Amino acid sequence: MAKYDGLLGQPLLEIEDPDKEGGITFIMKDNRFLFIKMVDGKIETVSIPE
Structure with missing residues (x-):
């Protein structure tokens, strides 16, 4: 979780509806941007930029 420390305290501008893969942005x-989706019953996250 240390790679997401930069997101702590950042104001959230928008939450986008699930995309075609079912992920939330x-x-x-x-x-x-923080992308979150379920893959094989586990949460997968991607942060851009990391």
């Missing part, structure tokens, strides 16, 4: 004020 969180858009932060500092232009970071």
Whole structure:
């Protein structure tokens, strides 16, 4: 979880509806994106930029 420390305290601008893969996108004020989806019963996350 240390790679997500930069997201702590960042204001959340928008939460986008699930995409075609069923993932949810969180858009932060500092232009970071956090993608979250379920893969084989586990949560998979991707942060851009990391």
